[in-house]
Amino acid sequence: MATIRVLSRSPTVAAASSLIRPGQRCCARATSGSAPLLLPRVSVRRKSGPYGYTQAKSLVFSQYGEPEKVLKLHTHSISPSLPPSSVLLRTLAAPINPADVNTIQGTYGVKPTFSPLIGTSEPSVIPGNEGVFEVVNPGSSSSTLSKGDWVIPAKTGFGTWRTHAVAPSPSSLIKLDRAGLTPLQAATVSVNPSSAYRMLRDYAADPPLREGDWFIQNGANSGVGRSAIQLARLWGYRSINVIRARSTAAATEALRAELAALGATRVVTEDELQSRAFRADLAAWTRDAGAPRLGLNCVGGASARALAKALAPGGTLVTYGGMSRQPVALPTGLLIFKDLRLRGFWLSRWADAQPDDKARTVAEILDLVRAGKLTDVPVVEVPWEWDTEEGVLREAVQGTLEGFRQGKGVFVFKDT
Structure with a gap:
């Protein structure tokens, strides 16, 4: 039996063709006594099936x-x-x-x-x-x-x-x-900026971070790191931001300038962080307000250890990632004599336990985005x-x- 193309605009045929898959027989007839209609097979995709x-x-x-x-x-x-x-x-x-x-x-x-x-x-x-x-x-x-x-x-x-x-x-x-x-x-909005927001607000040892205080972070050019830089600028915090050196000196300097434009107070490479000169630089930068009381770690290994050494006594190191796949291992003296706090941040645990807080955090962040204050x-x-x-x-x-x-x-x- 030959395939019959449905050209009629009659309500009966139009209704039948809208309900039947291509190639399926239809009981409607175009005219009295005609053969059952066989809708043509077509390759057009239907988003609504x-x-x-x-x-x-x-x-x-x-x-x-x-x-x-x-x-x-x-x-x-x-x-x-x-x-x-x-x-x-x-x-x-x-x-x-x-x-x-x-x-x-x-x-x-x-x-x-x-x-x-x-x-x-x-x-x-x-x-x-x-x-x-x-x-x-x-x-x-x-x-x-x-x-x-x-x-x-x-x-x-x-x-x-x-x-x-x-x-x-x-x-x-x-x-x-x-x-x-x-x-x-x-x-x-719900992962990177929300993580930065909650770590900066919730994890500093008593008292919470205040205007003029310092924090230090590695992975500073990550999504969380960039959000932390911008939120810190808005709230009056100062930041030391650690990055991996790029393949060329020019590329590294370009990244420094990019983060500085976002509001980074200082930008250093991992090699600079772990150099002997860094201790003197840190003391000079933080002389008025004291060493950082909060460190944000998404790398682990030697980088996390260097962050911990930079913290003030009683400071808190928050680990939210482990890009190096190396454990966070600290000298015993940092724990005994500096009384450091080691904390972990898992966004899923916070979001699932406090959905109302998540909604409020997201709303506030999006208000900043609309205002052009968070890029x-x-x-x-x-x-x-x-x-x-x-x-x-x-x-x-x-x-x-x-x-x-x-x-x-x-x-x-x-x-x-």
Whole structure:
């Protein structure tokens, strides 16, 4: 039987063609006595599938390993028959953070739960802890969300590397005031600047840091480091910022100047931090207010030890990362005679235990962003369109492990 193209504009045929998949027989007839219609097979993709289903794609992994080997792109459908409390979301942007990569590798502090929920052949996990979404359908029971609102996950583990998502309830989301913001600004607010904000505010030994006080940090050109520099400038703190030397002296000086423009008081290299001359430089810089009472460590090893030596008696060293993969090992004398405090900061623990504090912190940070007082971290946009190949997305995640990147990788969703 020959295929019949549906050209009629009659309501009966139009209604039938909107409900039936290409190639499926239709009981409607164009004219009395004609053969059943067979809709033509077409290759046009439908973002909203037949019967109101939403077509979605997600990066998933079903076993631990390197992202380039274990990540897969999974296509699935989201039913229009969702519980009244559920919220259908469309992803706008989702960063690629080192902790996300560690989760895929199986080296992160908490292991995710593998699930076949989205129809994968094996129980899988959707990675990504940070991102911003647009509300597509707020659910029939929601009184706090409307279509078009921007939201971020209230807690970690949501899985943001996907074109669409279903949140279990409005309470699992934080609504943002989207006025004056770009998706990139909203997507990158809940990890780096929030970490810097909470460590500077919450972890200094009594009393808290005051205007004119010093703190010291390594990894100063990271996302957290850049946020800490800018927040410190706004709050009147002074900072000593440690960076790795670049491949050329000119590149190192360019980075010094870049951080100084953000508000860094002093910028030194790791070699300078660990040199004999640094002790005298530190004493001269901090003569009026005293040595730093707070150190922020994301490197570990010798760098963390040098930070601890720079702290004032009773100071606090906060570790929130370990890029060198070396332990924090301090001389006994620093603990006995300087009475240093060693603390750890894990953003997920804070965010999951205090979602209201997270919402307030995010709102305050975004107010600073709107006012131009807190600039975006440098990013490398990774366009994610419906036809973007799996390998392109995998390579973007794997590239996060490379050193001296131009910026944080961020999936930017287009035409999805």
